[in-house]
Every structure is written in structure tokens, then in C-alpha cells.
Amino acid sequence: MARLGTADNFLSARGFSAFSFSRISCISRFGNFLNSKPKTKNSKLVSALLDWFAVNARDLPWRRTRDPYAIWVSEIMLQQTQVKTVIPFWNRWLRELPTIEAAAKADSAKLHKLWEGLGYYTRVRNLQKAAQQIVNSSRSRGDEAQINKKSETPHVVSYKFPEKFEEVLALPGIGRYTAGAICSIAFNQPTPILDGNVIRVLTRLFGIAENPKDKTTNAKLWQLAETLVGRAVLCPPRRGEDTAPYHCSHLNQSLMELGALVCTPRNPQCMICPVQKLCMACAENRVEELPNLGKREKATARRFAAFVIERNGKFLVRQRPAGVVNAHLWEFPNIEVTGARLDLPEIFKSEFGGVPEKISPLGTVKHSITRYRITLEAFTASSKRVSPGNGVWKTPAQMQSLAFNAAHKKLASAAAKSILSDR
Ligand code: SF4
Numbered sequence: 245m246a247r248l249g250t251a252d253n254f255l256s257a258r259g260f261s262a263f264s265f266s267r268i269s270c271i272s273r274f275g276n277f278l279n280s281k282p283k284t285k286n287s288k289l290v291s292a293l294l295d296w297f298a299v300n301a302r303d304l305p306w307r308r309t310r311d312p313y314a315i316w317v318s319e320i321m322l323q324q325t326q327v328k329t330v331i332p333f334w335n336r337w338l339r340e341l342p343t344i345e346a347a348a349k350a351d352s353a354k355l356h357k358l359w360e361g362l363g364y365y366t367r368v369r370n371l372q373k374a375a376q377q378i379v380n381s382s383r384s385r386g387d388e389a390q391i392n393k394k395s396e397t398p399h400v401v402s403y404k405f406p407e408k409f410e411e412v413l414a415l416p417g418i419g420r421y422t423a424g425a426i427c428s429i430a431f432n433q434p435t436p437i438l439d440g441n442v443i444r445v446l447t448r449l450f451g452i453a454e455n456p457k458d459k460t461t462n463a464k465l466w467q468l469a470e471t472l473v474g475r476a477v478l479c480p481p482r483r484g485e486d487t488a489p490y491h492c493s494h495l496n497q498s499l500m501e502l503g504a505l506v507c508t509p510r511n512p513q514c515m516i517c518p519v520q521k522l523c524m525a526c527a528e529n530r531v532e533e534l535p536n537l538g539k540r541e542k543a544t545a546r547r548f549a550a551f552v553i554e555r556n557g558k559f560l561v562r563q564r565p566a567g568v569v570n571a572h573l574w575e576f577p578n579i580e581v582t583g584a585r586l587d588l589p590e591i592f593k594s595e596f597g598g599v600p601e602k603i604s605p606l607g608t609v610k611h612s613i614t615r616y617r618i619t620l621e622a623f624t625a626s627s628k629r630v631s632p633g634n635g636v637w638k639t640p641a642q643m644q645s646l647a648f649n650a651a652h653k654k655l656a657s658a659a660a661k662s663i664l665s666d667r
Contacts, residue, residue: 289449289522290475290495294482296518297498300505302327305335307497312405312430313344319425320367320417327504333362344403348375356572356647363613363650365570370417377415379403407431420466428496434477436469437496438462441503447535448507451524455538472499543617549591550578550622550652552606552659553630558637559659560630561646569613574643575652576659577635578620588623598629606658609651620651624662 283291301307304327306318317337321330337358341347347355350372359368382403405426406412413423424435438446443456446468454461476495481487506513514526525531553560553576561574579591592600606622638646640660648656 285522286471286475287478289519290472290479292518292522293498293502294476294479294491294494297494297501298482298485301494301497301501302505305331310430312407312426313347314338315430316405316418316422316426317347317371319422319429320371321362323367323422324364325362329362333358344375344378344405347372348379348403352572353645353647357645360573360647360653361650365573367417369571374415374417378405405430407433409433409435425496428473428492430493432490432492434470434473434492436466436473437500438466438469439500441507442469442499444509444535445499445503445507448512448525448531449519449523451528451530451534453530453534453536455536457538469499541615543612543615545617545619547581548578548618548620549581549586549588550576550620550655551592551595551625552576552622552655552662553596553625553627554659554662555630555637558639559643559656560632560635561638561643561656562633562635563646570649572647573652574646574648576622576655577633586621588625592625592627596627596629596633597631598627600625600627602626606655606662609654611651618651620655622655622658624659 304318306315309315314334318330318334321334321337340354340358341350350358355368355372356365359365362368406415407427409423409427412418412426413420418426421437421439424437427433427435428437443465446452446465447456450468452461452464456462456465473492473495476491479489479491481489502517502519506517512531514520514523514531517523517526520526525534551560559576561576563574564570564572566572577595579595581591588603589600592598592603603623603625606624609620609622611618611620640656643656643660
């Protein structure tokens, strides 16, 4: 008993029960157990995920680089946006603004135009602020002179993206998830990540029934993510890998990839899942219940009337001010409507000062911004007297170089077509 107790302590310190010890000790009589490392659930998970990712990872453009700037841009674009939507935006961005310095120097109109259609425009403004911060702190440290001295083309300065997690986290628009993603993917550091996909995978794998938004549960999930990426450091190179494999990078990406491709919100494909045997939700038939996200906040419906007003081949458009939703983007004049009745001539008069000669329906665009479900009813209108207020007259060609939000971009296309069909 004493000997068993000693061995039991030895094994329990490594996460094994007396039961597993007695079972393994039988095996050890036949195999050389003491010379082989027993595998815990976490190390099995990490191994299985790395093997699966090596074969199944999608070939995404930002996965062909380790440039932290390019990875950072992809991570910011991917917030709230699907991979297939992001690909052309990312390619265009990297073509137009290939360096941190280019992003720092770009004018606001260009930045917004490059982001046009991705939504959540605060992201792009923060991205530029962060790029400017990197350039400025590089300059104040004198890095520029150093880089210039060494560079074969002295006027080309490549500013260095910070590598320390705390420094990355301190940049505008970068939270714990994004800092962890950049540090792990670009620099292979064991920094955890926790986004919607990873939350879904972890709550199912570990059978976590509590709401992931609860503080304690959230902390537990971060801890699990940290343990797994920490395990990846210990993983020996897989077959065909070099001696310094990017395991932290691959492990974090494998969790996101599994959530995107296999462990999906609806109809997860447990039958082909590489970690099915280790999955608690699957074993207990609780997959559909997890993650427990609680009740969804109900979306609020809002209704707007927009006027597409043409004069001599030009349309009246205006730029949204700073500090509001969709700040700096362009739009057709519009007004929020409350109540069921839509008195268009009255609205027109109060907005533009003149009496409309003709108002005709152009179309309805439905879209969502944050928790608002928006219905935008658009009308073409004509009047001899229109006071443009803070608007300006632009031709369809000029409008093409302005950044509109998705709904108003549709109106801009419809407006341009209406002019062509009138000719
Ligand atoms: S077995 Fe099913 S629920 Fe579990 S991780 Fe895999 S896909 Fe998700």
C-alpha cells in the first residue's frame, strides 16, 4: 500500500487518479510505461489540433506571411466580418498601404474608402492611430536614424511592430484577444486568444454550462486557452516540421479554424471532428445546449426616409460628422421617422426649405448597425428650391471616390443608374 501510495502521489501530481494508475501499471508490465510520457487530456487535445490544422487549415492570404502588420490588419478586419468578405479588402489594403508608415500617413478619405463596405469604421480610425503611435514612438527612440543608417535604400524606413504583449495591448483598438492573436500568430508567443469560435469550442470540449459572459466563467475560459497554448510550446515538432515549429501560432489558429469549419454554431460536424473522443459535450449529448449564451438582447427597429435629389446631373450628399455612428462616411440626406405616417412633402420642406414638385419611391434597404435593425426607405425628389444645408452636389463619378456606408452605397448605385436611364 505504501508503495502504491507513493506512486499514486507521483501520478496524481501529474493529473492521474488511483484508478488510472492501477490500469496503467498493468499496461506497464507489458510496455515500458515509466519511460514513456503519459498524455493528459490537454496534451492530447493540443496534439490532435496541431495535426488537424497542418492538413486542414484554409489557405488564407494572411497565413502566407509572418509580417505582424499584415496579421494585425487581418485581425482587425476579421472582427465582426466573415473571412470571405475580408479577403479582397485585405489584399487591396496591403497593396495600397503595404507598411505601417503608409497606414500612418494615409489621408482620412483614402482610409475610409479602403474600408468602405466593412462597417464598424471606428476600427479603421483606431488602426491608423495605432500606426501613427508606432511611427512616433519609433522616431522618438531614434530608431529611424538607426534603420536609415543600415538600410540600402535610406529613405525607406520599415517601422517595427512591437513584440511585447503589453506594448501591443496598449495600442488603440487592440484588446486582449487581438494582442494575443498578433503575438501568437506573428511571433509564436504562448499568448491565449478567446473569440466567439474559441469560446464555442472550449465550452463544448470541457462541457462548460455557465454563460461565457459571466466574469468567473470568462476568466476560466481564458485560463483554459492559456493552458492549451502553453502546452503547444512543449509539443515536439511534428513530422515534416522544422526544429522551431510555430506551434503557439498554429494551436491558436486551429481553435479558431475548428470553430469556423467543424464546431459550428448550428449542425457541428462531430463525426469528422479531430477531438471528438475528448469532447465532453459530445459524450454527454449536450452539443446543442452549448455555449449557453443566455437570452439575446432584442434588436430595436428604426425607420429612416432618405432623399435622392438630383440637379444638373449632380446629387446632394453629405458627410457624417465625427463622434457619431459611421462618422466621416458619406450619405444621402435622411431623417429618422417615428410613427406609422410618412408625410414626405412635409419632411422635405422642413429639411430642404422648398416645396417638392415630385417625390417617387426609389427602393427600401434593410440593414443592421450594432443592435439596431434599420429600414431605409429612399425616394427620388425634385424641387426648384433646395437648400443644401451642410450637403454638397456631386456627380456619380465624384461619388465613386467617396466612402458611403453599405446602405447608402446601394442608393448611390441606384442614383447613378437613374441618371443613365434618363439619358
Ligand atoms: S466533437 Fe462536436 S461539439 Fe465537440 S468539439 Fe468537435 S465538433 Fe465541437
